[in-house]
Amino acid sequence: MAVYTDITEDELRQFLSQYDVGELTSYKGIAEGVENSNFLLHTTKDPLILTLYEKRVEKSDLPFFLGLMQHLADKGLSCPLPLPRKDGELLGELSGRPAALISFLEGMWLRKPEAKHCWEVGKALAAMHVAGEGFDIKRPNALSLEGWKVLWEKSEGRADEVESGLKDEIDPEIAFLAAHWPKDLPSGVIHADLFQDNVFFLGDELSGLIDFYFACNDLLAYDVSICLNAWCFEKDGSYNVTKGKALLAGYQSVRPMSEAELEAMPILARGSALRFFLTRLYDWLTTPAGALVVKKDPLEYLRKLRFHRSIGHVAEYGLVEE
Amino acid sequence: MAVYTDITEDELRQFLSQYDVGELTSYKGIAEGVENSNFLLHTTKDPLILTLYEKRVEKSDLPFFLGLMQHLADKGLSCPLPLPRKDGELLGELSGRPAALISFLEGMWLRKPEAKHCWEVGKALAAMHVAGEGFDIKRPNALSLEGWKVLWEKSEGRADEVESGLKDEIDPEIAFLAAHWPKDLPSGVIHADLFQDNVFFLGDELSGLIDFYFACNDLLAYDVSICLNAWCFEKDGSYNVTKGKALLAGYQSVRPMSEAELEAMPILARGSALRFFLTRLYDWLTTPAGALVVKKDPLEYLRKLRFHRSIGHVAEYGLVEE
Numbered sequence: 001m002a003v004y005t006d007i008t009e010d011e012l013r014q015f016l017s018q019y020d021v022g023e024l025t026s027y028k029g030i031a032e033g034v035e036n037s038n039f040l041l042h043t044t045k046d047p048l049i050l051t052l053y054e055k056r057v058e059k060s061d062l063p064f065f066l067g068l069m070q071h072l073a074d075k076g077l078s079c080p081l082p083l084p085r086k087d088g089e090l091l092g093e094l095s096g097r098p099a100a101l102i103s104f105l106e107g108m109w110l111r112k113p114e115a116k117h118c119w120e121v122g123k124a125l126a127a128m129h130v131a132g133e134g135f136d137i138k139r140p141n142a143l144s145l146e147g148w149k150v151l152w153e154k155s156e157g158r159a160d161e162v163e164s165g166l167k168d169e170i171d172p173e174i175a176f177l178a179a180h181w182p183k184d185l186p187s188g189v190i191h192a193d194l195f196q197d198n199v200f201f202l203g204d205e206l207s208g209l210i211d212f213y214f215a216c217n218d219l220l221a222y223d224v225s226i227c228l229n230a231w232c233f234e235k236d237g238s239y240n241v242t243k244g245k246a247l248l249a250g251y252q253s254v255r256p257m258s259e260a261e262l263e264a265m266p267i268l269a270r271g272s273a274l275r276f277f278l279t280r281l282y283d284w285l286t287t288p289a290g291a292l293v294v295k296k297d298p299l300e301y302l303r304k305l306r307f308h309r310s311i312g313h314v315a316e317y318g319l320v321e322e
Numbered sequence: 323m324a325v326y327t328d329i330t331e332d333e334l335r336q337f338l339s340q341y342d343v344g345e346l347t348s349y350k351g352i353a354e355g356v357e358n359s360n361f362l363l364h365t366t367k368d369p370l371i372l373t374l375y376e377k378r379v380e381k382s383d384l385p386f387f388l389g390l391m392q393h394l395a396d397k398g399l400s401c402p403l404p405l406p407r408k409d410g411e412l413l414g415e416l417s418g419r420p421a422a423l424i425s426f427l428e429g430m431w432l433r434k435p436e437a438k439h440c441w442e443v444g445k446a447l448a449a450m451h452v453a454g455e456g457f458d459i460k461r462p463n464a465l466s467l468e469g470w471k472v473l474w475e476k477s478e479g480r481a482d483e484v485e486s487g488l489k490d491e492i493d494p495e496i497a498f499l500a501a502h503w504p505k506d507l508p509s510g511v512i513h514a515d516l517f518q519d520n521v522f523f524l525g526d527e528l529s530g531l532i533d534f535y536f537a538c539n540d541l542l543a544y545d546v547s548i549c550l551n552a553w554c555f556e557k558d559g560s561y562n563v564t565k566g567k568a569l570l571a572g573y574q575s576v577r578p579m580s581e582a583e584l585e586a587m588p589i590l591a592r593g594s595a596l597r598f599f600l601t602r603l604y605d606w607l608t609t610p611a612g613a614l615v616v617k618k619d620p621l622e623y624l625r626k627l628r629f630h631r632s633i634g635h636v637a638e639y640g641l642v643e644e
Contacts (some may be wrong), residue, residue, distance in 0.1 A: 008433035009431075009433060010433075010434065025344045030351065030353065031352065032351070042369070042428060047364070104348075107348060110330045110331060110348070112332065275588060
């Protein structure tokens with residue numbers, strides 16, 4: 001839940017006068033997004049989302065994020081569309097912060113997704129990968145191998161507070177991934193954070209993807225491995241092969257993966273499990289006790305990492321050979 | 323900002339099936355209200371507010387709150403209207419909590435109200451007092467003299483942590499109020515918390531009052547004194563007599579106060595300043611450090627209390643004799 005910056009009606013009205021939107025009739029801070037402040041606006045025309053970018057987002061990355069949403073929407077992907085101001089700019093300023101006005105996407109995120117939803121997610125992820133082709137701004141993935149090393153250096157001294165033996169487990173894991181990380185797989189624009197709360201459904205139909213603020217250029221199959229981690233494990237930590245199968249089949253129905261991509265899936269999934277383990281570990285160690293932010297358990301991702309380490313062949317994820 | 327309870331789409335859909343509303347297309351937790359969890363729902367018909375009552379609200383009080391909103395709306399006051407279920411009940415259950423579906427009121431609360439807005443607030447408060455007549459459920463004010471004593475007993479031991487000398491100031495203040503509190507003034511249903519964020523405007527026009535969860539039966543003029551405290555002081559602690567005059571004149575344009583009510587205004591304003599001082603003091607002393615809840619400064623209300631103690635005659639609030 002996040003509203004870091006309150007805004008006055010006057011400054012909002014002035015901000016909106018730069019856009020061609022209806023009259024403002026209501027605005028409410030909403031409990032979505034962790035990095036930014038988000039408001040749901042009602043106007044005499046369509047509802048809108050107003051996002052104020054807080055300091056955890058690099059201002060220099062905003063043209064990538066906003067341009068990407070516009071590019072993807074142009075290609076027919078259902079995602080929030082930044083509205084241009086009357087002068088054509090996508091980015092404005094409000095209350096001293098970079099701010100954008102974005103179309104409101106109807107739909108709800110699923111608290112309890114089933115295999116059929118995983119199929120839709122795989123399909124939408126592949127559609128996003130295809131739609132991302134031709135987008136010409138680049139943004140390297142700050143949370144890949146080099147970023148993991150930096151995060152681990154900041155946390156390793158206290159990691160054993162979370163589980164004893166962590167240091168002895170993670171040091172060689174990072175070394176292994178650095179030595180074996182695939183290099184020649186197809187790359188492009190990835191979402192990099194396609195968790196449940198970033199996929200909207202209306203009934204059983206996927207209505208759109210949101211939150212592109214971790215998007216970057218990286219291996220496409222790595223994005224698939226993030227979704228395997230995010231969508232295909234049960235609350236008890238077990239891997240649900242029916243969901244994995246559905247997610248991979250949905251993906252391949254739009255963009256078939258190469259042999260090399262499929263073979264790399266276990267190591268990619270180890271990497272993506274490590275990535276979420278490390279950011280959660282860092283947040284766990286640095287968020288003050290008593291803060292109302294819900295701390296996410298890093299050990300959930302340690303268990304997923306161990307599962308992927310045990311995988312001998314991609315078929316174990318539920319892949320159906322074509 | 324408050325969303326204490328998350329809800330799944332399935333349980334929400336089941337809950338909504340008990341009502342005659344459109345198809346759900348979106349729901350977002352909103353950062354409003356301190357005591358309850360609130361969601362803004364979009365449907366294929368009108369937007370709605372869903373409120374889940376958390377444990378700080380007494381379930382036995384809910385028929386009073388919901389019945390009052392319905393009574394006031396029936397009398398033509400612009401306020402949120404609880405929607406009855408198909409079986410006629412105003413109160414349901416969701417995620418193990420009492421829950422109600424309430425009409426969405428367009429409008430925005432003013433971060434920087436001017437005197438003309440204070441006039442509107444006074445007028446709307448009087449209209450609410452008049453509309454409240456004939457509402458037959460009663461709820462005593464838990465935050466009047468007896469409640470203040472209880473709050474003070476819980477805080478006095480540590481009060482000097484907040485400002486030294488507090489104990490020597492508040493003990494005699496409570497004794498004075500207990501000895502001189504007026505008893506024979508007109509009473510009825512009061513809002514008891516009509517702060518800026520509970521009054522919506524569209525442009526300069528007041529579009530409605532919200533948040534009746536402190537409403538109760540008490541002296542009507544006491545409610546006016548709460549508004550004087552909430553609306554007529556500047557950020558630097560100074561009393562703005564132009565705003566005070568506007569608020570009192572707006573009120574009297576609908577419901578003229580008696581001589582006795584006007585003469586009691588200084589002591590009523592001392593009482594209402596003490597009431598907010600005491601709840602803020604208690605929260606200040608008991609909210610854990612680092613919690614993301616914004617702690618409101620109790621000393622703001624101590625300063626207001628001292629101001630009212632200095633008032634010799636109601637004319638000093640800006641009252642224009644009729």
